[in-house]
Amino acid sequence: KQEVTQIPAALSVPEGENLVLNCSFTDSAIYNLQWFRQDPGKGLTSLLLIQSSQREQTSGRLNASLDKSSGRSTLYIAASQPGDSATYLCALLRAGNMLTFGGGTRLMVKP
Amino acid sequence: DARVTQTPRHKVTEMGQEVTMRCQPILGHNTVFWYRQTMMQGLELLAYFRNRAPLDDSGMPKDRFSAEMPDATLATLKIQPSEPRDSAVYFCASEDDGGYNEQFFGPGTRLTVL
Numbered sequence: 001k002q003e004v005t006q007i008p009a010a011l012s013v014p015e016g017e018n019l020v021l022n023c024s025f026t027d028s029a030i031y032n033l034q035w036f037r038q039d040p041g042k043g044l045t046s047l048l049l050i051q052s053s054q055r056e057q058t059s060g061r062l063n064a065s066l067d068k069s070s071g072r073s074t075l076y077i078a079a080s081q082p083g084d085s086a087t088y089l090c091a092l093l094r095a096g097n098m099l100t101f102g103g104g105t106r107l108m109v110k111p
Numbered sequence: 112d113a114r115v116t117q118t119p120r121h122k123v124t125e126m127g128q129e130v131t132m133r134c135q136p137i138l139g140h141n142t143v144f145w146y147r148q149t150m151m152q153g154l155e156l157l158a159y160f161r162n163r164a165p166l167d168d169s170g171m172p173k174d175r176f177s178a179e180m181p182d183a184t185l186a187t188l189k190i191q192p193s194e195p196r197d198s199a200v201y202f203c204a205s206e207d208d209g210g211y212n213e214q215f216f217g218p219g220t221r222l223t224v225l
Binding site for chain 2: 032034041044045091098
């Protein structure tokens with residue numbers, strides 16, 4: 001059974017800091033990995049998707065990496081802003097269209 | 112702009128009542144998912160459809176939950192009878208099979224069963 005762990009569960013940083021969110025998984029037989037953002041009381045917004053054959057994806061200030069051999073993905077946020085405050089979820093797609101989510105990291109960026 | 116829509120956004124009901132949640136997937140997306148999010152369990156897959164046919168509903172309590180796709184533009188999730196432990200946020204997501212299996216989520220239905 002695929003287990004997905006996100007550390008830390010919560011993070012508070014001052015504005016302007018670069019930060020890294022971690023996601024680890026137990027089963028490397030995945031099709032892709034998706035990073036989502038969820039604002040309080042809202043749905044999930046897809047940020048980045050990394051295919052199994054890829055090692056990283058970039059969008060603006062966000063960079064996500066994937067290392068299947070070690071069962072890890074990281075989401076790097078450069079020059080954090082208060083508007084980045086949200087919960088960030090990683091999710092792995094495996095056989096049977098099963099998307100398995102981590103517990104999320106609650107990020108607070110203080111002005 | 113293309114997005115998944117869900118109705119209602121909020122639902123408060125009493126135990127034993129029937130609840131129906133609706134989802135309109137992104138036009139052209141052939142795969143539709145239902146997820147449930149709770150504080151204790153996080154996000155869990157309940158069921159999903161491809162080309163309107165149910166492919167997996169193993170995450171769903173069969174005795175009270177049912178999911179259908181009457182047509183390509185509408186997916187429904189029904190709970191009958193509802194129980195307090197069903198209180199959660201229910202998300203619908205859709206995916207374009209021709210793409211990278213990227214799932215796009217709706218805003219969710221927040222269900223409270225008293």
